[in-house]
Amino acid sequence: MTKFEKRIIIFIPNNLEERKSGFLEGFSKEFQDCQAFFVTNNKVIKDSSKCIGYISKKDAKDLKYLNGGQWVHINSLNSSVTLSDKPHNKILKVYYELDVFGRIYKVQPDAIDLGVYFQELINHFRNRRVTSHTNGTKGFIELIALFIIKFLDVIFKVISYQKIIKYSSTINYFGESCMLGKWLLTSLIRRENGPKIINLLVSIAFDLMLGLYIIKYFVYYKKDVLFFIEDIGEVAIVTLKELLNYLMGSPIGLKLNHAFNNALGLFFFYNINLWKLFIQELYPMLLNYLQYLIKSGIFGFSFQLALISDILSLTTFHVYCIYVYAAKLFQLQIKSIISLWRLFIGRKYNPLRERVDSCQYTQHQLFIGTLGFTILLFLLPTTTLYYVVFTTLRLVFLIINGILYRLRYLLRCLPIYVTLLWILNSSTLAGNLELELKQFENVDNLSITVKMKSLPYRTSLSTFTPDFIEPINGLKWGSLIHNLFTGVLI
Incomplete structure (x- = not known):
């Protein structure tokens, strides 16, 4: 050789x-x-x-x-x-x-x-x-499954229009359900992903049982639940008004611009009162919708979570509007102050070349720029106060929606079946190789026996998660902090 x-x-x-x-x-x-x-x-x-x-x-x-x-x-x-x-x-x-x-x-x-x-x-x-x-002959059931897959594709393309699906958790849920059904039927037709399919079906069964339990709980405590929801809505509006009254005074001893502070407070009060009238007219309809929401538990608890997320976004829309006003005003003042600051050092932003160039200013331009810089600088603390408060509320609601989304994600890929297989050390989860010497003739001529051991638990979870479910991306802290300090909407 x-x-x-x-x-x-x-x-x-x-x-x-x-x-x-x-x-x-x-x-x-x-x-x-x-x-x-x-x-x-x-x-x-x-x-x-x-x-x-x-x-x-x-x-x-x-x-x-x-x-x-x-x-x-x-x-x-x-x-x-x-x-x-x-x-x-x-x-x-x-x-x-x-x-x-x-x-x-x-x-x-x-x-x-x-x-x-x-x-x-x-x-x-x-x-x-x-x-x-x-290569085999497709049966009648498989042809029906292929037709359903094509139909689900059409539905997903319709509801995947970005402007619609971006803001609605319920529509997002239907899109995910279409992908789930397509992946499930495709895997069944191809006889693939056995443990993934079983784990998904067990997760769906658990989701449905949890939704039915919520219906049962609501039937027994219907009046208490409705009264609690009505009370929460009223308390939220009253608390927000009290917060505005506090900000219009001298919060934590801050010396704010009285006229500007009063104007902002009255403007935000107007938004809250307008939203309160809208909610009062809409309240009977919301109560009926809530009953349908609870009864929708027959589709699973994850569907109820999607509806709750949309209701939360709808009922706190006035807080989001106030946050947008405060953020835009804060962003405008920050950009104006930065632009006027360049005036003192003889610099000017060149939008054509997208850079900062030197510039000679006249006395009138320096006077007007100094006056504008001073006014904006002294009004900034008042704007910053409202921006910080309502940005905090915005972050709270985003965290709640994030928790609801993660609960939905968890219910989709709850590893009940995979965990049971891993505990029982099933060969289905095998993936680690264990070698055993069978015969030794010389260094280059060996006979070995290979046995399989179970994969690590975390690897098993990632391996047997349905393919259509994307893992939750981590929060980009750098981008978030930059947006918070510059007034960019989050």
Whole structure:
């Protein structure tokens, strides 16, 4: 053997039928550092078109046409393995559990150096299951499922219009449900993602039971719930008015501009009173809507959370409006003060070249700029006070909506089934490789047995989360802090 000859790795099922003679089903693939042969069936076959070698009591030299002149031969008498009917000095024989590898989904990439080869074997089994099913005749039920998938695609494209779906949690929920149904039906048709499907169905069942329990609770305590909601709405408006009265005085001893402070307070009072009249007219309709909201628990608790999120956004819309007014005013003053500050150092922003250039100002321009800078600077504390208060309220409501969204996300991928499999150490969650020496001939000629161990719990959760569910992105603190200090809407 020359020094350029690659190592040979042969993967053999540990329950291979060695008493019979026939062809071995499998495939081969050349990697950068070795040539790998994979035996993918523990039973012998008669068809030579998909074979990688053969098993017999003696060598069959008339089969040299197999695999371009190279094939795997297993002697059924002494279980010896040879390649191309010739001795080979660098053969690594790996015996694996065929039944386990036919079910698992992922091998840890950092498990051992053989991980990449085993992942190739797993992908082969997965593709073979899909291909064998898709090549078959589609039944009537599958045709209906394909029609439903196309229909869900159309619905998702309609409701995915950005201006609509961006602001409504309920419409967002329907979009997610369409993606869920599409992924579920596609996986069932292709016979893929068994543990993912079961885990999703268990999560949906838990979601539905929780929603039905909410309905049962509401039936028994209907009057108390309605009175609590009415009381909360009234308390929120009264508290907001008291907050404005406090800000229009001398909050925490601050010396604010009285006229400007009074004008802002009255303007915000007007918005609150206008919204109060609107809510009072809308209140009977909201109570009826609330009853339908509770009864919608038959679709699951996650649907109720989406509706609650929209109701919260609707009932606090006046707070959002006041926040927008305060933020825009704060942003305008900050930009104006920065622009006028350049006047003192003889600089000016050039919008054409998008840079700050030197500039010569006249005395009149300096006087007017100084006057404007002084006025805006002394009015800034009053604006900043209202901006800070209502930005805080805005952040509180965003946090509440974020919690509701994360609860919906959790209900979608609640790992009940995966956790149970992990506790029971099921082979379905296998992914870590454990090697055991079976036979040692020399350093380059080894026989090893590979057993699978369960993946780490966190890896199992990420592996068996439905594909259509995207993980929650972390908060970009740098962008958030920049927006808060510059008055950009959040």
